[in-house]
Amino acid sequence: MIPGSFDYHRPASLDAAISLLASLGEEARVVAGGHSLIPMMKLRMAVPEHLIDLQDIDDLKGIAINAGTITIGAMTTQAELIASAELESACPIIKETALLIADPQVRNVGTIGGNVANGDPGNDMPALMQALDAQYVLQGSGGSREVSARDFYEAAYFTAIEDGEILTAVRFATPAAGHGYAYFKQKRKIGDYATAAAAVILTIDGGTCSSASIALTNVGDTPLFAQAAGEALIGSSLDQGAVAAAVEAAKAITDPVADGRGPAGFRTHIAGVMVGRAIACAAERAN
Amino acid sequence: MNDQTIPPAAERAAALQGLGSSRKRVEDARFTQGKGNYVDDIKLPGMLFGDFARSSHGHARIKSINKEAALAVPGVIAVLTAEDLKPLNLHYMPTLAGDVQAVLADEKVLFQNQEIAFVVAEDRYAAADGVELIEVEYEELPALVDPFKAMDDDAPLLREDIKDKMDGAHGPRKHYNHIFYWEEGDKEGTDKALAESDVVVEELITYPRCHPSPIETCGCVASMDKINGKLTIWGTFQAPHAVRTVASLITNIAEHNIRIVSPDIGGGFGNKVGVYPGYICAAVASIVTGVPVKWIEDKIENLTATAFARDYHMTGKIGATKDGKITALSCNVLADHGAFDACADPTQFPAGFFSICTGSYDIPVAHCGVDGVYTNKAPGGVAYRCSFRVTEAAYMIERMIDILARKMDMDPAELRMKNFIKKEQFPYTSALGWEYDSGDYHTAMEKAMETVGYKALRAEQVENRAAFARGETRALMGVGVAFFTEIVGAGPVKNCDILGLGMFDSCEIRIHPTGSAIARVGTISQGQGHATTFPQILASEIGLPAEDITVEEGDTDTAPYGLGTYGSRTTPVAGAAAAMAGRKIRAKAQMIAAYLLEVHDGDLEWDVDRFQVKGNPEKFKTMKELAFAAYSQAIPGIEPGLEAVSYYDPPNMTYPFGAYICVVDVDVDTGVVDVRRFYALDDCGTRINPMIIEGQVHGGLTEALAIAMGQEISYDAMGNVKGGSLMDYYLPTAVETPVWETDHTVTPSPHHPIGAKGVGESPNVGGVPAFSNAVNDAFAHLGLTHTQMPHDHWRVWQTAQRLGVTG
Incomplete structure (x- = not known):
């Protein structure tokens, strides 16, 4: 449980980080909170020669809520997400999800940027970002671009991020006032990844579901945006039939691996249960 | 001096914090402040660090082990394999169950994460780098995982080292993968009674393989002092004396030249009773290099390779x-x-x-x-x-x-x-x-x-x-x-022993002249609170306050011989030894009191913290006074000092x-x-x-x-x-x-x-x-x-x- 040898860099600005990343090449890895990368290094499943620690870059921290848009700096910790009353009021599902990540010690150091950029299908924020239709801001020596969370994930640990790019922020439209939301996660214990988890965000207009988006955690080699599941709800009164259709649509896109949490079939089943319960909870919260 | 009002017995008893008192744990002051002293806290000058290369297979023949790349890592001092241990006859060690266990895999590996090579380096980082570079060539063999297939005719042969030894430590073996059959009771009578019963239920109840997983993993620091020939091992041992005796028997180092110390232990739950290859390898490495060698497992090693x-x-x-x-x-x-x-x-x-x-x-x-x-x-x-x-x-x-x-x-x-x-x-x-x-x-x-x-x-x-x-x-x-x-x-020595060592336990008490005391016991706390509870037993037996009694355990050079702490045996066995040693102290104190009070010792009675003259409670000597007298007065027929030892063999x-x-x-x-x-x-x-x-x-x-x-x-x-x-x-x-x-x-x-x-x-x-x-x-x-x-x-x-x- 001791990593191989590596050089440690701690740039004070984003530009410095980007140029370090450019000059050190593909043997360099950016580290945010380190809660995915460092365990992998300790198991020697990842053996970067250089670690570029982003924690001294103030520009990457903070939560900005204005003009209908929420922007969260990549180095904002889960604990800071949880503590922000403004964020809780504008988009409460962030706090609900962050509280289900690992334990307080991890959340004190783990960041939203690290959580979404690493491409670990077990992480909770990526599915939530898909449900929120977030954009990821990627910056490299050639400038900045944005990629939708729904297009970002290619396979486990493979994402749309290019060599030399750093994910600097996530950005999404503030959900409509009165929206319903829920993040439901089944896990074996505190600190565990999900057996299956589901994020649901919806709005109800005069008894009819006017918008719905659903995404799933840890039941495929990427987070899964369950478009058909959301669509199954839109226009319905969230009646039993519509919910059942959404659950089935969500289950249909899962492809989990068998692991200590159970065989694939069980994890797909749990994904369905989480979706159903999250819809019910979101519907209750919507007004 | 006896003219003050004597506090009531109940008040004096409460002040002792003896049996039944919920006194706070005295050891927690250091644990809650991060001041515990665990094995991995021990740092000795020149100390090296050992780490294991382990098997990636469950069952495989080892075709070759190449240590060249590991030896080339800066800071790596040595790499031990079974070949290096064979001349010392230490490539296998005896187990507590009468079997032998490979210290380092000898020609084949029998479980995943089995120890294959011990890399000794200047620090744990170089050792880990060396472990990465040990190249082992395997020929994979079919693994036997299902115990219900272990005794099949075509089951893979696991233990080639004992394949012809069909007489095991506990009787005949029925199959090359069989270890023992043990039974108790009346089979015929039971079968008959079951056949005649109105109702019979039968079920296969499986208690799955699990692991005690103490927070602190196993580890040790072995230090061979080549000047005086003494080997000291600090380690996570639930039974330090047994480890000393076993170490002496397998290394042929005289027992007085081995000192085993269990410092603070972060939980044991049985996991720290056994003897592990790491202990042997660290000791051999220290003997070879002449400097101390530390071995500490990580959590995965603990879960997958120790008991x-x-x-x-x-x-x-x-x-x-x-x-x-x-x-x-x-x-x-x-x-x-x-x-x-x-x-x-x-x-x-x-x-x-x-x-x-x-x-x-x-x-x-x-x-x-x-x-x-x-x-x-x-x-x-x-x-x-x-x-x-x-x-x-x-x-x-x-x-x-x-x-x-x-x-x-x-x-x-x-x-x-x-x-x-x-x-x-x-x-x-x-x-x-x-x-x-x-x-x-x-x-x-x-x-x-x-x-x-x-x-x-x-x-x-x-x-x-x-x-x-x-x-x-x-x-x-x-x-x-x-x-x-x-x-x-x-347990009773008549039927309970570990490798021939009777499962008694012991306590040695020394009362200091001013009426405080030190007690040493043959057990070792892994969190049970011995430093708190042994003084309570003694306080009730000898009438000195629990807070004035220090408990020491875990160092074989100072503690009396005992079989350690596991199986809920500390209170039943060593706790009894403490009470019996306390009673010996009290018996001697009674003789001293009789002399000082100028009465026959039979005319005295014990009252919480003192001996008093029967029918005349105003005439008494407290244990504290008697302790001082034991060191200060020449009393005819009584040796100076106030000490006692008890080795307690429980009757049941x-x-x-x-x-x-x-x-x-x-x-x-x-x-x-x-x-x-x-x-x-x-x-x-x-x-x-x-x-x-x-x-x-x-x-x-x-x-x-x-x-x-x-x-x-x-x-x-x-x-x-x-x-x-x-x-x-x-x-x-x-x-x-x-x-x-x-x-x-x-x-x-x-x-x-x-x-x-x-x-x-x-x-x-x-x-x-x-x-x-x-x-x-x-x-x-x-x-x-x-x-x-x-x-x-x-x-x-x-x-x-x-x-x-x-x-």
């Missing part, structure tokens, strides 16, 4: 009359011991005290038999927070009783009450030969049922089942009852018991089991420190929850260990842990000097069946007889699915 627990496949069969009186019990066990038999049991008991499996019941005839087999899994078989194989026995009988109750449509608590050994039957000799010292089971069970409102719970369950059938709830309520009897405090084991009741709500759609309530009544005889007992029960119940609900070390068909890290291995946090309700009755042991029985392991023994019975009970009305542990989400859901109640 596991359980892995008992128990086929229980129980018979009863039609009105519910048990007629007979039989149990046949297949015990998976892994690649080497490294069980930690008293020598004559290869299946530990499994024959306590008749439990708390008056069963006229019984038989049990245990076959031990080799598989391609890590060796071990330690008692994880229980006396030797007692939790397995308790789990089997407590599940079987529930299964019988279900079959007979009787309430499981009622069936237990009907078959309990009665208070007036103690001392009670069980059908399998144990003499239970004392008990009052009916009182304990009745108190438990009354406290939890058992009848109301069953009524609520009837309601819950009806509501479930109507589709109003998706949660099923389960009530688990368990009543356990343990057998702890090993002690038999703690308890009644546990657990209430769960099972979500049939997710398999999540919510423990709504857990009530634990323990009877451990005389209670030394109620607060420490409560803490022990809390900890043990939490481990029982972990075992019942999730802990499992399993292997795939290739012998790859699954769940070998804390990502998968279930260690509950405060969030998963329910609120524990504790209670007690007190039935003292008649043969123990202070009537104490031991408690540390009771909650594990009683807790596991209580949880499991509750989960099984939730589904019982749907026709479930038995579902195997662990009751994790998937298995519980699978059970619900099998019974047709999932959505």
